[in-house]
Amino acid sequence: MFTGGIEGPVCDGAGNLYAVNYGRRGTIGRVTPGGEAGLFLQLPSGSTGNGLRFDRRGRLLVADYTGHNVLRVDMATLAVEVLAHDPAFHQPNDIAVTAGDVIFASDPDWSRSSGRVWRVDPDGRASLVLDDMGTTNGIEVAPGGRTLYVNESVQRTVWAFDLDEDGALSNKRLVIRFEDHGLDGMRCDTAGNLYVTRYGKGTIAKLSPEGELLREVELTGERPSNLAFGGPDGRTCYVTLQDRGNVEVFRVEEPGRAWELARRRP
Numbered sequence: 001m002f003t004g005g006i007e008g009p010v011c012d013g014a015g016n017l018y019a020v021n022y023g024r025r026g027t028i029g030r031v032t033p034g035g036e037a038g039l040f041l042q043l044p045s046g047s048t049g050n051g052l053r054f055d056r057r058g059r060l061l062v063a064d065y066t067g068h069n070v071l072r073v074d075m076a077t078l079a080v081e082v083l084a085h086d087p088a089f090h091q092p093n094d095i096a097v098t099a100g101d102v103i104f105a106s107d108p109d110w111s112r113s114s115g116r117v118w119r120v121d122p123d124g125r126a127s128l129v130l131d132d133m134g135t136t137n138g139i140e141v142a143p144g145g146r147t148l149y150v151n152e153s154v155q156r157t158v159w160a161f162d163l164d165e166d167g168a169l170s171n172k173r174l175v176i177r178f179e180d181h182g183l184d185g186m187r188c189d190t191a192g193n194l195y196v197t198r199y200g201k202g203t204i205a206k207l208s209p210e211g212e213l214l215r216e217v218e219l220t221g222e223r224p225s226n227l228a229f230g231g232p233d234g235r236t237c238y239v240t241l242q243d244r245g246n247v248e249v250f251r252v253e254e255p256g257r258a259w260e261l262a263r264r265r266p
Helices: 257-264
Strands: 002-011 017-022 027-031 037-042 049-054 060-064 069-073 080-085 095-097 103-109 114-120 126-133 136-141 147-152 157-163 169-177 182-188 194-199 203-207 213-218 224-230 236-241 246-251
Touching: 002 060, 002 236, 002 246, 002 257, 017 037, 017 049, 049 095, 049 103, 049 257, 060 095, 095 136, 114 136, 126 147, 136 182, 136 194, 147 182, 157 182, 182 257, 194 224, 203 224, 224 257
Parallel strands: 002 049, 002 224, 182 224
Antiparallel strands: 002 017, 017 027, 027 037, 049 060, 060 069, 069 080, 095 103, 103 114, 103 136, 114 126, 136 147, 147 157, 157 169, 182 194, 194 203, 203 213, 224 236, 236 246
C-alpha cells in the first residue's frame, strides 16, 4: 500500500504507526495497532515527506525534502504549517528532536556525496551547525540528550557529537565504520543502544553506545529506509522497506527512546 518511497516511521501514544508516501508521493499513511492502513494526510502541493517525528506537544514534524521545509502538523485539525524554510536547504532528510523540542535535520547533497546538519529551534529559526560532512542521513539524540548521532550513507560511517544544554555540538568522534552497504535511518533505545538500517544489506545493526556491534537482525527485504519503536511496551521495532513497500516488525530488549518520551508527554 506504500510506494517505494516509504520512509520516516513514527508511533504515537495510541500505538498508531505513521509513514510517508502511502499509495502515492506526498502523502502520510497511518497503520492502526490492528494492522488497518489508510491515508492520514495529503501534504501541500510541492511537499514530499521523508523523516517524521513528534514534538512534546504531540504535533507531527515532517522533513519536507522537495519543499525545503520542516513542516508541523496539528494532529487534531490536520492543519499543516511551515515551521522552518531556508533556500539553502539541499533537502531536509531525517530529523531528531531533543526533549526541549530542538530539531536537528540531516541535509545530504547526494550529487556531491556531501552533507550538512541544521538546527531548528522551537520558534522555527534555522541555523547551520555542521558542514563539510559526507552524505548525512540518519540522525538521533541519545537518551539524556547529551549526544547527537549522525551517519553518512555513502561513507558508511556513524559519528557522535557532544550536545550541550544550549544545543551546541562539539567533540566529533567516530562510532563505527562499516565495510559495505549504505546506511539510512537510526534510532536509540532507552539503554542508549543505537539501531542502524543497513540499506542494501537488508539488516538492522544494533550498536552499543561505544560502537560495538551487538546484533544484526535480518529482514526479508534488502532496502530498509528507517525504523521506529512502539507497541504497548515500546519494544516492537517497525522497519520501512523500500523494495517491498511495506513494514516489518521484530521485538527488542529495551523500549525506544522516542516511545518513552511520548509516554511522559502531558
